[in-house]
Structure formats: structure tokens, C-alpha cells
Amino acid sequence: MSTEHEHHHQAGPVSWGMAASATLHCLTGCAIGEVLGMVIGTALGWGSLATIALAVVLAFFFGYALTMRGVLRAGVDFRQAVKVALAADTVSIAVMELVDNLVMVGVPGAMNAGVANWVFWAALAFALGVAFVVTWPVNRWMIGRGLGHAVVHAYHH
Structure with missing residues (x-):
């Protein structure tokens, strides 16, 4: 997905703060979609696979x-x-969703708890937190190589 042009955006050392900012941006979009998908899927009584796919x-x-x-x-x-x-x-x-959904499936009873149960929400919050922690260094590595969110920085004024 990268081109030679993209490798010139942000090469070199990247602060953990810059990577955290990119990861928070990603987490925002992921959380909106994840929460909506999980709520819709569980409210409709869908199985775990269909709910995760929607999320x-x-x-x-x-x-x-x-x-x-x-x-x-x-x-x-x-x-x-x-x-x-x-x-x-x-x-x-992709990294955030993989981690988030593996955690959700791994928390006993979380996928079957239903949206009115605190277990569902606690597991989802925990899963998104773990996904952030895992994705943060991935984003730092990518930005340092002119990939990922480094591509967007060329459009910020």
C-alpha cells in the first residue's frame, strides 16, 4: 500500500507522544465502530462471529x-x-481490531453478556485499552518509517 513518495513524509525518530496521538485517533474511529457493532449485534441477538464482523x-x-x-x-x-x-x-x-476482538472473545461471558450487563461494557473498555497499548508501538514504528499516520501529516497545516 506504500509508494516511494510516502517514505519521505516522516523519517527518523518519532516521539511516543506523536505515536500516542496517532493511536488515539485510530482508537476513536475503532471505538465508535466497535461499540456500534457490538451494541447492534448483541441487541439483535446475533452470534459472536456476526457481531464481530459488523464491529x-x-x-x-x-x-x-x-x-x-x-x-x-x-x-x-x-x-x-x-x-x-x-x-x-x-x-x-487492523492491529487494533485483531487485538480488541481477541480480548473480547477471551473474556469469559463478555460476548453473551448483552448490552444491559456491566460485564459487556467492562470487557469492551478493557479490550479497547489493550488494543491501544499493543497498537501504540506499531504506530510509532510505522511513523518512523514514513508510513501510517506519517502520510496524513503532510496534509495538516
Whole structure:
């Protein structure tokens, strides 16, 4: 998904703070999609697999949408904004979703608890927290190589 051009965005040392900012951005989109997907799937009585699939699709949708919103505001056309969002967020969202959903499935009873049960919400909050911690160094590594959120920084003024 990267091109030679992208490798020139942010090369070199990257602060943990910059990586945390990128990871929080990713977490925001993921959390919106994840919460919506989990709530819709559990409220409709769907099985774990269907609920997780919906949550993942929505997490990618909202993650990309948040990035595109900022890039479009910078005056980039829609087609280019889609490319920037895909380059900036795909790996980060994928790691976050993998970890988040593995944790959710791993917490006994969480997927079957239902949205009115505190176990569901506690497990989801815990899962998103673990996903942040795991994705943070991934984003730091990627930004340091001009990948991931480094691609978006070219459009921030």
C-alpha cells in the first residue's frame, strides 16, 4: 500500500507522544465502530462471529471516515483522501481490531453478556485499552518509517 513518495513524509525518530496521538485517533474511529457493532449485534441477538464482523466493518468505516474528514478539509479531492486514509489507517486499524476482538472473545461471558450487563461494557473498555497499548508501538514504528499516520501529516497545516 506504500509508494516511494510516502517514505519521505516522516523519517527518523518519532516521539511516543506523536505515536500516542496517532493511536488515539485510530482508537476513536475503532471505538465508535466497535461499540456500534457490538451494541447492534448483541441487541439483535446475533452470534459472536456476526457481531464481530459488523464491529470490524464499522471500525474500519469510522476510522477511515475520521481521517478523510481532516484530509478533505485540507482541500484534497475525495479520491486522494480515500488513498491517504487507506495508507494511513489500514495497518493500525487492523492491529487494533485483531487485538480488541481477541480480548473480547477471551473474556469469559463478555460476548453473551448483552448490552444491559456491566460485564459487556467492562470487557469492551478493557479490550479497547489493550488494543491501544499493543497498537501504540506499531504506530510509532510505522511513523518512523514514513508510513501510517506519517502520510496524513503532510496534509495538516
